[in-house]
Amino acid sequence: MSRGIVVVASSRAGKPSRRAAQRESTLLEIRREGRRRLVSEGEAGVTLRPIARALGLTAPALYRYYASRDDLLLDLIADLYAELTEGMERASAGPLPQDLAARTVAVTWEFRRWARANPREFQLVFATPVGTGEDSRTERLDACGQRFGRVYQTLFAEIWQRAPFPIPADDDLDPRLRAQLATWAADNDIPLPLGALAMFLGCWVRIYGLISLEVFGHLGFALEDVTPMYDAMMAELGARLGLPWRAEFGCPEPG
Amino acid sequence: MSRGIVVVASSRAGKPSRRAAQRESTLLEIRREGRRRLVSEGEAGVTLRPIARALGLTAPALYRYYASRDDLLLDLIADLYAELTEGMERASAGPLPQDLAARTVAVTWEFRRWARANPREFQLVFATPVGTGEDSRTERLDACGQRFGRVYQTLFAEIWQRAPFPIPADDDLDPRLRAQLATWAADNDIPLPLGALAMFLGCWVRIYGLISLEVFGHLGFALEDVTPMYDAMMAELGARLGLPWRAEFGCPEPG
DNA sequence: ACACTCTGCATACACTGTTCACTCATGTCA
């Protein structure tokens, strides 16, 4: 289902017809309003009638723009997801290109910042079981996920290529794990040794694990403020990756 | 609100009156039916009318047992959570008490088993932002969380006390982190050095991170079957904790 | 000016959680 909405054709020339412009505008308004509700009240707060009312419409009118509520929601989530990725890409491009340590810090900090600023969206994107919802959902978010993953993957590859760091030898890897890593590397043309890939996954597990635990409040039993532990983890990861760490990488701001 | 239901008084003597027994029975049926729907269709699938219909009642009747749908849901989630903890406690008690490596493996394996068998409940319990829902929710689940945490905490303390393993010195810890760990240890009478506590949190981050990523399908981009990586991680954690690892700890079964 | 498409609306349907007034069986007490 879910693909019942056809993009309106613009008038033959390049300039969009008045109607197409109007459509684009209300489409934007719908997303803006929906997003506000998603962020402030969570997934359940995205309901059609209030959204429609906010722009002077009625609920069925929204079906001219989205085939279903789920479609709208998916669009909103994908938007947030894309924004996260763009933020991380910007963060990665912020420091000098050759300052890989600073770029790693900036990217991960942006990830954490976004997660803490948008806990509900973080849950929707990063902590929702697969197979929940329709396939279109999984499909679309997978596309976003690939772009997200590329940020870390390219950064990691750069780090390795600039200055290889100690990794486990292929023979030290579980044969089953080794086979999977080999498949992954081959399918995606990743020019890294298998041990480095294992290391990459290990780093991702720790970054994701710590930030998730923080966002979901599952470190409160021990830590009131996760930032010091986050800093310590990043420093350790930096050390393992052979990144020259600097004092300024620690985050001064509390909470 | 949410506490509008008073337990019916049993007749003066110990034996429950016929009515109290009946009540207990239908209460159980409600939970059983609700649980089935929660597991099979997720949080949104727990709706009053179908549950009531399943036991030959109407929806308002359920309000004699639960003050609201949220209350019922909370009960169901807490039940699942408690079952997880009990499963892990059983797993910890399975091997010989002095075989700490086997107990660690068994406990964590049970955690992973439960998470994969109940992804939706795993999300509800371990991956839902704090502050979502009412305070009673947070409160109740926190109580369950404490019991859950105790399984790992006691096991970890036993490991350390039996045979201390290398830990960072206090001076090597970030002062802010050190202070938080000290507070935590003091408030809960944990007889472990601060470095060991940092290590505990680090282990928890990795276990939680890997299992979450698996359950939420965020390792599929690289690994088809997470078990080998899980085994590798457990072996590494075991090595760090000085646990004598044995080949049989690896899980033979795929997927 | 025509025909056509697209937008939006009113209505309706089947749901949802929840409240209210009411009935009727059960339990308690004089």
Add this chain to the structure above:
DNA sequence: TGACATGAGTGAACAGTGTATGCAGAGTGT
């Protein structure tokens, strides 16, 4: 045993929800 209170369950109703249908009117291309 009779009187009374309690507690379980009901049907009706309310305010919501997503969604389907049919119809009006505006925008657009010929």
